[in-house]
Amino acid sequence: MKKYQDMNSAELAQEKARVQEHYQKLKDLNLKLDMSRGKPGKDQLDAVSDLLTALQDPADCKVDGMDVRNYGNLRGLPAAQRLFAELLGCRPEEVIMGGSSSLTLMYDLVMRGYCFGLTHSPRPWSQEAGRKWLCPVPGYDRHFKITEAFGFEMIPVPLLPDGPDMDRIEDLVKDPLVKGIWCVPKYSNPDGVVYSEETLRRFARLEAAAPDFTIIWDNAYCVHEFEGDYLPFPDIIGLCREAGHPDMVYEFASTSKVTFPGAGVAVMAASEANLAYQAKLMDVQLISYDKVNQLRHVKLLQDKEHTLALMKKHAAILKPRFDSVLNWLEKEIAPRGIGRWQTPKGGYFISLYTLPGLAKRTVALCKEAGVVLTGAGATWPLGLDPEDSNIRIAPSLPPVEELEAAMEVLCTALELAALEKIN
Amino acid sequence: MKKYQDMNSAELAQEKARVQEHYQKLKDLNLKLDMSRGKPGKDQLDAVSDLLTALQDPADCKVDGMDVRNYGNLRGLPAAQRLFAELLGCRPEEVIMGGSSSLTLMYDLVMRGYCFGLTHSPRPWSQEAGRKWLCPVPGYDRHFKITEAFGFEMIPVPLLPDGPDMDRIEDLVKDPLVKGIWCVPKYSNPDGVVYSEETLRRFARLEAAAPDFTIIWDNAYCVHEFEGDYLPFPDIIGLCREAGHPDMVYEFASTSKVTFPGAGVAVMAASEANLAYQAKLMDVQLISYDKVNQLRHVKLLQDKEHTLALMKKHAAILKPRFDSVLNWLEKEIAPRGIGRWQTPKGGYFISLYTLPGLAKRTVALCKEAGVVLTGAGATWPLGLDPEDSNIRIAPSLPPVEELEAAMEVLCTALELAALEKIN
Numbered sequence: 001m002k003k004y005q006d007m008n009s010a011e012l013a014q015e016k017a018r019v020q021e022h023y024q025k026l027k028d029l030n031l032k033l034d035m036s037r038g039k040p041g042k043d044q045l046d047a048v049s050d051l052l053t054a055l056q057d058p059a060d061c062k063v064d065g066m067d068v069r070n071y072g073n074l075r076g077l078p079a080a081q082r083l084f085a086e087l088l089g090c091r092p093e094e095v096i097m098g099g100s101s102s103l104t105l106m107y108d109l110v111m112r113g114y115c116f117g118l119t120h121s122p123r124p125w126s127q128e129a130g131r132k133w134l135c136p137v138p139g140y141d142r143h144f145k146i147t148e149a150f151g152f153e154m155i156p157v158p159l160l161p162d163g164p165d166m167d168r169i170e171d172l173v174k175d176p177l178v179k180g181i182w183c184v185p186k187y188s189n190p191d192g193v194v195y196s197e198e199t200l201r202r203f204a205r206l207e208a209a210a211p212d213f214t215i216i217w218d219n220a221y222c223v224h225e226f227e228g229d230y231l232p233f234p235d236i237i238g239l240c241r242e243a244g245h246p247d248m249v250y251e252f253a254s255t256s257k258v259t260f261p262g263a264g265v266a267v268m269a270a271s272e273a274n275l276a277y278q279a280k281l282m283d284v285q286l287i288s289y290d291k292v293n294q295l296r297h298v299k300l301l302q303d304k305e306h307t308l309a310l311m312k313k314h315a316a317i318l319k320p321r322f323d324s325v326l327n328w329l330e331k332e333i334a335p336r337g338i339g340r341w342q343t344p345k346g347g348y349f350i351s352l353y354t355l356p357g358l359a360k361r362t363v364a365l366c367k368e369a370g371v372v373l374t375g376a377g378a379t380w381p382l383g384l385d386p387e388d389s390n391i392r393i394a395p396s397l398p399p400v401e402e403l404e405a406a407m408e409v410l411c412t413a414l415e416l417a418a419l420e421k422i423n
Numbered sequence: 424m425k426k427y428q429d430m431n432s433a434e435l436a437q438e439k440a441r442v443q444e445h446y447q448k449l450k451d452l453n454l455k456l457d458m459s460r461g462k463p464g465k466d467q468l469d470a471v472s473d474l475l476t477a478l479q480d481p482a483d484c485k486v487d488g489m490d491v492r493n494y495g496n497l498r499g500l501p502a503a504q505r506l507f508a509e510l511l512g513c514r515p516e517e518v519i520m521g522g523s524s525s526l527t528l529m530y531d532l533v534m535r536g537y538c539f540g541l542t543h544s545p546r547p548w549s550q551e552a553g554r555k556w557l558c559p560v561p562g563y564d565r566h567f568k569i570t571e572a573f574g575f576e577m578i579p580v581p582l583l584p585d586g587p588d589m590d591r592i593e594d595l596v597k598d599p600l601v602k603g604i605w606c607v608p609k610y611s612n613p614d615g616v617v618y619s620e621e622t623l624r625r626f627a628r629l630e631a632a633a634p635d636f637t638i639i640w641d642n643a644y645c646v647h648e649f650e651g652d653y654l655p656f657p658d659i660i661g662l663c664r665e666a667g668h669p670d671m672v673y674e675f676a677s678t679s680k681v682t683f684p685g686a687g688v689a690v691m692a693a694s695e696a697n698l699a700y701q702a703k704l705m706d707v708q709l710i711s712y713d714k715v716n717q718l719r720h721v722k723l724l725q726d727k728e729h730t731l732a733l734m735k736k737h738a739a740i741l742k743p744r745f746d747s748v749l750n751w752l753e754k755e756i757a758p759r760g761i762g763r764w765q766t767p768k769g770g771y772f773i774s775l776y777t778l779p780g781l782a783k784r785t786v787a788l789c790k791e792a793g794v795v796l797t798g799a800g801a802t803w804p805l806g807l808d809p810e811d812s813n814i815r816i817a818p819s820l821p822p823v824e825e826l827e828a829a830m831e832v833l834c835t836a837l838e839l840a841a842l843e844k845i846n
Contacts, residue, residue: 037494046481052715055475058468069683071460071467099522100713111534115549115573126538126549142707149707150538260492263715284565284572285530290713292475292686307712407756411427 003337004418016419023369023412031370033406038189038348039397040261040314041321048259048312052300052409055292063298068291074279081295084267085306087223088251089235096278097268099289102254102266106216107146109250109268112281113179113214114150119247119277121212125150134172134181138351138379138390140189143182143218143223147381149245152179154381159191161342173208180214186233187221190351190379190392192344197234204239207250215240215249222253223304223311226318230308237269246271255297257308257348265290265297321395321403322351325350328407338418350393351379359388367412370381372408426760427841440841446792446835456829461771463610463684463737463821464744470736471682477656477722478715486721491714494785498704503717507690510646511676512658518692519701522712525677525689529639530569532673532691535704536602536637537573542670542700542769544635548573548602557595557604559587560684561774561802561813562611566605567643570804575602577804586622596631603637609656610644613774613802613815615767627662629671630731638672645676646727646734648769649741653731660692669694678720680771681733688713688720706845744818744826748773751830761841773816774802781840782811788836794829 007015055061061068064078075081076097085092098105109118110125117124125131133152135144136159147154155172158165162416164183172178183203185195195203203215217236225231240249247270255264270278301307326343329352333339339354359376366373372394377383393410395403430438478484484491487501498504498610499520508515521528532541533548540547548554556575557583559566570577578595581588587606595601608618618626626638640659648654663672670693678687693701704722724730749766752775756762777785782799789796797815800806816833818826 037836039494042481042490045484052478052480052483053476057475058465058472060475061468061814067465069685071462071679072449101709103713104709111538114538115534142710145707147750149704172661198499256494260715261494262492263713264709286524286527288524288685290686290716292683293713293716366463 001335003335004422005180005337012419012422017186018413019415019419021363023416026409026412027369029370029405030274031405031409032369033402033409034372035372035394035396035398035403035406037397039395040257041317041397041399043317044314044384044396045260047317048300048310051259051296051300054296061292061295063295068295071287073288073291074283074286075275076289077291077294077298079298080265083301083303084253084269085299087307088219088253089233089270090237090251092271093272094211094237094275095267096287097274097294098266098268099265100263100266100293101255102218102220102252103142105266105268106143108145108285109216109278110150112278113212114233116281118212118214128177128179130177132175132178134169134178135381136182136188137381138183139182139189140218141374141383143216146355147182149389156381159188159193161193163193163195166199166335167203170202170206173206173210173213176209178208179210179212180216182216182218184220185236186219186231187224187344187347189220189347190349190390191257191342191349192349192351194231200236200239203236204243204245206245207222208248213248217249217251219251219253221288223258223307224257224314226312226315226322227345230311231346237271241271245273250274255301258307258315259297259300263293265294301352317370318396320400321398322350324400324403325393325395326405328411333414336415336418338414348394348396350395352391352393353389355385355392356389357419357421358414359385359391361390361417361420362410362414365416366409369409369413371409373410424758426758427845428760435842435845441676442838442842446788446839449835450792452793452828454569454828454832456793456819456821456825456832457795458826458829459610459795459797460819460820461680461817462641463680464725464740464820466740467737467819468683470614471723471733474719474723475681477719478701484715486523486574486718488779491718494710495748496711496714497706497709499712500714500717500721503688506721506724507692509644510730511674511692512656513598513660513674513692517656517698518693519689519698520712520717521689521691523686523689523716525641525675525679526565528689528691529561529566529641529675530707532639532701533569533573534597535701536635539704541635541637542697551600551602553600554637555601555640556600557601558583558804559604559606559611560617560804560830561613561815562605563607564757564797564801564806566639567804573764579804582616584612584616586618587617589622592623593629593734596629596633596636599632601631602635603639605639605641607641607643608659609642609654610647610770612621612643612768612770613772613813615770615772615774618655623657623662626659627666629668640672640674641672642676644680644770646730647680647737648734649738649745650768653734654769664694665816670697673697678724680737681730682720682723684713686716688717695733696795697828702721704832722835741819743823744821745773746819747826748816748830751834759838759841761837771819772819773818775816777814777837778841779812780844782808782814784840785833785837786814788839789832792832792836794832796833
């Protein structure tokens with residue numbers, strides 16, 4: 001098979017006729033498939049059914065000397081703090097257990113910066129005219145929407161194979177209006193990039209002009225390998241402490257892709273000084289998060305070893321889905337020279353880069369044929385992908401046979417979009 | 424027994440000697456008792472153990488065509504919306520289900536007003552210099568802390584036996600800087616006052632100068648009778664709609680005192696226009712609240728009839744505790760003429776008014792003798808009770824025998840405080 005760029009007009013015309021016919025046939029199937037969000041599939045949810053029955057009667061609800069059913073203990077269950085400290089490699093006293101959503105914990109952190117300022121803020125961020133936030137791209141649309149809502153100018157920073165472009169970041173943080181950065185350090189959303197140790201050290205050593213420069217370290221996929229063994233990953237909180245910047249980073253994680261996506265537990269980890277300050281502000285917002293659910297998770301997950309064993313079950317379910325996507329791209333897109341991608345070993349996404357100018361049209365063609373993808377551009381702040389190239393593929397939800405159908409549509413749509421552009 | 428005001432100095436000296444000796448004896452018992460917060464007791468928690476086992480396996484997690492374990496459905500489970508609409512008397516489409524804390528829903532509403540403005544705000548509240556909030560007093564300390572945190576000047580409004588002083592409120596809302604009011608309309612915290620129908624109608628008809636004037640209607644004790652039958656209560660959302668102010672009120676409730684205080688479900692109810700606007704802003708903060716726990720509650724509570732039957736069980740546990748407090752006050756405080764109180768039929772508190780200038784000292788004396796009460800002044804904005812008179816008694820947590828001991832201390836402490844003041 002030839003690359004499109006190497007075809008002559010006759011060949012291109014022939015290919016276009018073939019692709020158009022194929023696309024029409026797929027459209028006639030009236031598919032209704034969804035690869036838009038990183039939602040675990042039903043078999044993954046069924047793998048953690050023991051969570052439902054982890055607590056059976058009042059006696060099960062006592063732990064660490066407290067009755068988890070009642071009010072109290074804003075920072076959460078000590079047993080849960082210990083579990084997440086072990087998973088993240090930090091100290092239990094650096095952990096606050098939240099409700100079911102780490103996104104909410106991140107939003108609330110930015111909200112507190114905006115309304116009240118963070119630990120070292122000279123003033124609330126709302127009073128910093130021209131405030132800016134660094135956004136490695138492609139990145140997570142829900143991150144960008146938070147800093148958009150709070151009025152930050154968002155500065156895209158290229159994500160390289162070993163993490164964000166640190167040269168650029170070291171330069172940008174010289175501006176005191178740059179208040180923070182979004183990071184998904186392990187199996188980044190969507191590329192699946194793992195930040196290198198050198199990247200982590202450069203983050204920890206960052207000399208930011210803003211005294212309240214904040215790294216939001218969304219370690220969403222900290223134990224989420226779907227291929228190979230667990231990849232140990234340095235503790236950023238310790239690294240920042242050692243580098244003399246203990247209060248520069250807030251780390252987040254959740255069990256949304258470990259247990260139940262809509263009913264897991266989330267965690268915020270940071271220096272003790274940061275947590276003391278946060279807890280003081282949180283105390284106005286709530287009495288305590290759901291400790292009953294925290295205890296269910298402690299009973300189910302027990303410790304890092306048990307958690308990693310569970311993640312192997314998830315991996316066994318996810319791997320064939322990722323293989324399906326990658327096989328289709330290998331077989332259909334690579335030979336035609338119209339897209340590239342990375343091959344992640346963990347996380348929830350495959351990040352497809354089409355030739356420039358094809359992403360929006362490809363996603364639209366997919367939609368017409370009944371396949372919903374994350375909107376093109378979503379991986380950029382404000383949805384503005386300057387190359388119109390990046391498409392986030394989320395293969396976790398559909399069963400493999402549906403994925404096969406969806407990928408056939410996606411590949412055909414990209415081919416058609418490319419041929420429309422060339423002709 | 425004579426009132427202190429009717430005693431001569433010899434009688435007062437004799438009484439003081441008796442009380443001092445009694446107080447010292449109580450102190451020597453080294454008690455450690457807590458009447459500080461409206462925390463349900465262990466027997467109340469045990470009464471809802473079926474919540475733990477309400478969902479047993481994956482098949483139980485499907486309802487309304489959705490898998491509650493997975494992401495999605497920001498407004499919550501339709502079955503839960505229907506249940507709470509029935510309890511509150513509003514429409515299901517006027518209900519958003521939250522996480523475990525109604526306090527958080529209220530905080531987040533004020534936060535959104537502050538950061539972004541509410542449905543009819545000309546600008547975010549953060550940009551309204553001199554913004555004000557009305558605070559019926561005595562009231563709930565955690566309410567006041569929210570409006571304090573967001574920089575509102577808090578204006579106390581007297582709470583009368585049929586609700587807040589509406590003459591005063593109708594006058595105050597002519598000021599466009601008055602942006603809202605805190606209300607606990609049924610069994611108010613701490614007095615246990617039930618707003619009258621006329622009060623409700625005057626609220627609904629309020630002509631506020633601020634287009635975004637907001638009634639926060641914290642219906643925390645909507646089904647929380649501990650004496651007598653359920654008291655029907657008009658739906659404020661419907662009343663406001665009928666009065667031409669559909670977007671003026673946001674109602675809140677939770678199961679914190681129905682099921683598990685730390686792990687119940689909370690609800691925000693408001694006009695559809697308000698909810699549409701809120702949902703748009705909430706969509707940046709989270710994907711969805713814990714629908715698994717919402718479903719557990721639907722299974723346990725089923726409908727209003729079942730919920731009220733459960734509340735009768737709670738009432739049977741609470742009634743003897745309230746009786747204990749009231750008996751002590753009747754027996755020890757009334758004859759000495761040093762305090763007054765109301766006799767609520769629901770809610771979680773008894774509100775004791777000492778003679779002016781005695782509350783702080785009484786609470787301090789209790790603390791010295793090992794009995795923790797809510798801080799004196801806590802029922803006023805900024806903790807400033809101008810009369811130093813109001814003490815909130817929370818009898819729900821301690822078993823009756825502990826309450827008896829605690830009330831003996833409280834009565835003795837108040838007597839001592841009064842005698843110190845007179846001499």
